[in-house]
Amino acid sequence: MTTKVEARNVVKAFDDKVVLKDVDLRVDQHEVVCLIGSSGSGKSTLLKCINLLVPIDDGEIVLDGQLITDPSVNPNEVRQKMGIVFQAFNLFPHMTVQKNIMLSPLRVHGMGKAEASDQAHELLDRFGLLDKVDEYPDRLSGGQQQRVAIVRALATQPELMLFDEVTSALDPELVAEVLGVIRDLKSTGMTMIVATHEMGFARDVADQVCFLDDGVFLEKGPPGEIFSNPKEARTRQFLQRIVDSGRL
Amino acid sequence: MTLPPDQTPRPRLWPDLKGSLGQSEEGARSALIAAASTLILIALVLWWVLTSEAWPAVQKQFFNPEHFRAAWPEVVRGFWLNVRMFLVAEVLILGFALLLAMIRSLRGPAFLPLRALVVVFIDLIRGLPIILLILLLGFGIPALQLPGVPNSPLFWGVAALVISYSAYTAEVYRAGIESVHESQRMSGRSLGLTQVQSLRYVLVPQAIRNVVPALLNGFVSLQKDVALVFILGIREAVRAAQIYNARTFNYTGYVVAAVLFLLVSVPVARFTDWYTERDRRRKQAMGSG
Numbered sequence: 033m034t035t036k037v038e039a040r041n042v043v044k045a046f047d048d049k050v051v052l053k054d055v056d057l058r059v060d061q062h063e064v065v066c067l068i069g070s071s072g073s074g075k076s077t078l079l080k081c082i083n084l085l086v087p088i089d090d091g092e093i094v095l096d097g098q099l100i101t102d103p104s105v106n107p108n109e110v111r112q113k114m115g116i117v118f119q120a121f122n123l124f125p126h127m128t129v130q131k132n133i134m135l136s137p138l139r140v141h142g143m144g145k146a147e148a149s150d151q152a153h154e155l156l157d158r159f160g161l162l163d164k165v166d167e168y169p170d171r172l173s174g175g176q177q178q179r180v181a182i183v184r185a186l187a188t189q190p191e192l193m194l195f196d197e198v199t200s201a202l203d204p205e206l207v208a209e210v211l212g213v214i215r216d217l218k219s220t221g222m223t224m225i226v227a228t229h230e231m232g233f234a235r236d237v238a239d240q241v242c243f244l245d246d247g248v249f250l251e252k253g254p255p256g257e258i259f260s261n262p263k264e265a266r267t268r269q270f271l272q273r274i275v276d277s278g279r280l
Numbered sequence: 281m282t283l284p285p286d287q288t289p290r291p292r293l294w295p296d297l298k299g300s301l302g303q304s305e306e307g308a309r310s311a312l313i314a315a316a317s318t319l320i321l322i323a324l325v326l327w328w329v330l331t332s333e334a335w336p337a338v339q340k341q342f343f344n345p346e347h348f349r350a351a352w353p354e355v356v357r358g359f360w361l362n363v364r365m366f367l368v369a370e371v372l373i374l375g376f377a378l379l380l381a382m383i384r385s386l387r388g389p390a391f392l393p394l395r396a397l398v399v400v401f402i403d404l405i406r407g408l409p410i411i412l413l414i415l416l417l418g419f420g421i422p423a424l425q426l427p428g429v430p431n432s433p434l435f436w437g438v439a440a441l442v443i444s445y446s447a448y449t450a451e452v453y454r455a456g457i458e459s460v461h462e463s464q465r466m467s468g469r470s471l472g473l474t475q476v477q478s479l480r481y482v483l484v485p486q487a488i489r490n491v492v493p494a495l496l497n498g499f500v501s502l503q504k505d506v507a508l509v510f511i512l513g514i515r516e517a518v519r520a521a522q523i524y525n526a527r528t529f530n531y532t533g534y535v536v537a538a539v540l541f542l543l544v545s546v547p548v549a550r551f552t553d554w555y556t557e558r559d560r561r562r563k564q565a566m567g568s569g
Contacts, residue, residue, distance in 0.1 A: 085466055112472040122467035126485050135481060136471035188471060 033060040035094075036192055036223045037082060042091035044077055051077045053247035055091070059192075059225060059240075064218050066234035066255070067227040069244035070270060075227035076119075078244070079194045082225070083116045095192070112140060114192040115185030119200050121177040123169040129156070129180050130165045133187045141188060148187075155183045159213055175206030182213050193217065195226040231274050235259050243267045340530075347532035351524045355536040358520030363544075365434075365506045365516070369441045370499060377446040381453035382479050398450075405447035411508055414440040418512040437509035445502055452494045456487030493559065496552040500545050507541075517541070 037059050044052040051074045059065050067075045080086040082093055084100065084107040093101045100110045124132050133152040137143040143151070156162045159179050169177055178198055185193065195214065199207040211233050217224065218237055228234055234241055234255060241258040243251045243266075251258060251267045262268050329335060383391070384398045405413070417440040422431035430436070460483050468478030488495075510519035517537040524533035 080466075083470055085470060107469075108472050108474055111470060116470045118463065118467065118470075120463055122463045124464065124467070124482055124486075126489070136473065139477055139481065140472040184471070 033063075035059070036061045036063070036096065037225075038094045039078070039082065040092050040094070042078070042081060042093065043089045044074075044081055044086065045089055051247055052081070052088075055244075055247070055249060057225075057242065057249065059223060062221045062223055063239045064224045064226065064237055065240045065242060066238035067225065067242050067244055068229070068231065068234060068258075068270075070273075073244045074247050075244055076196050079116060079196050079225060079227055083114060083194060084110055085116075108140070112188060113190060114194060115188055115190035116194040116196065117178070117181050117185050117198050119197040121169070121174070121181045121201070123177055123181055123184070125169050128166050128168055129161070129172075132169070132180065133184045136184070136188045151187055152183075155186055156180075159183060159216075173206060174202045175209045178202065178206075178210045179213055182210070186217075191223065193222055193224045195224065195228070197227050197229065199228070199230060229274075231259065231271070243270065245270070342531050342535050344530060344532045347524075347528065347530045348536060350528075351521065351533035351536045354524060355517050355520045355533055355540065358515050359517035359537065359540045361514070361516045362503075362506050365438050365441075365509070366503050369438050369445070369506065370502060372442045373445045373449050373498075373502070374495070376442065377449035378453055378484070380446060380450035381457060382476070382484065384450065384454055385457045385479060385483070386475055388475070402447045402450055405444055406451075408444070410440070410444045410505065411511065413444050414508055414511060416440070417443075418509065433512040434509070434514050437512050437514060438506075441502065441506060441509070445498065445505075449495070449498055452491050452498065453484075453487060455494075456491035457483050459490050460486045493552055493556040496548065496555065500548050500552065503545050503548065504541060 035058055037057075039055055039057040042052050042055040043050070055074070055078060057065070057078070067078065069075055077086060081088050082095075088101055091101075092099055095110065095113065098105070100107075123129075124135070127135070130149070130152050133155065134145075134148040137148040137151065138145065153162065153165065156165055159182070161176065161179055161183065164172060164176060164180070169180070172180065178201075182198070198214075199210050202210065207230065211230065214224065214226065214233075215237060226234070226238070236255075238255045240252060241255045242249050243258065243262075243264070245266050251262060251264050258267065259271065262271060380398050380402065383394050384402075386395060414437055417436040418433045421429065421436050422433055425431060457479070464482055464486065465478055468482040469475075473481065507516060507518045510516055510522070513519070515523070517540055518534075521533035521537040525531055
């Protein structure tokens, strides 16, 4: 199997708070990796580092064999190969759903207007959002907004998708529709890194589950292993807390 | 308590003279009281002014109907120049200030020299009295008689206004850009947009919406300040009134100019209030919904 993206010895600190201490992660082509761990363990930061939204202090990140953390690399070109979806949707409130989706294809990827519009309609149709094409984001439910945000990222035709706790800001009854989209993407073979608190979903979808604790990966492995037979005491503690809160 | 959107009282162009009692008989009665007390107050003030010993002299000097008619055409002609200067300057200010604000909002070490240049420019210009800038450019540059450089005081007077107001307006825009949440910038960048593209398509449109009231306030202010170029001898409304006064020793020409300025600035000020209020209510409705 070919490696899609690899992080080696990544270190990131904000001021004097070290968020990522020494992080290694390898994601193969078509693989779905779920990052789990308590809030503040560094999941979001790692995703933003991979997207080059946050510069790393040490280590390296390689995408398709290219060292993307090299200062000579244009981050805009790297970002064109991957999409990221955030916890808080971050749709552009002054644009309709269609304009949100078409912005990057038109301005970054040089797609024609007709083509970009067709693509937007196709993607919206695929995820059951076609009737929302001319709505503004504030007229949509949280689940719909988040699905539009995923479509917006997909419209850039990424080879790698990063999901940053995309269901954490949603009402419980809206979580399933968003997770459904990610399942759908898995079936198309999309390579994905998913930071999530939804353990049931991680167990279902992930090829590899990585437990991030205090800035380091304490344990990695197939979901069966991590969830049924965790080796580390800290992993057991974390999962126990999740079970106690009724989320597994 | 928040009202459902359709019951939200509409903002008014004029302040609510009826007070908070809106409807029905009680409302009608309070409107009547408000109208009556206002009329009585106006009548009292008028009576006090018109019966005072000084009034005939004041009227002759400031509110003389004959002089009003006589001064009107030339002051209006001057005022038309004010209006044109205002319109040209405002368009240039809105564009130039936005450019300054966008440069100032760029991030990263590569843009440091540009950012520093803009900061220095804004600090310098805001530190100078506008009248000094008008004198400096309006008399100074034409005196140099540089080839290929316009040497009309009118050109440089308006240029001084544009430069000065742009420095202030750039700060208004910048506040607007900074009021847009950081996640919007990040979201734009994550889609592969460059810094300039995310400013142009994502941040600035939202920023402008946030600062429209502040920009409108700037309109009112500039509309009056264009008169400052009178010091260059440009025959706009104030200068025309001054000339009339010098010729006739009567001040009614100034009152004509005052009336003209008020005719423009009061409606703009009312519109600004109305717009700001509407905007505030809309934001409230969105927040509660």
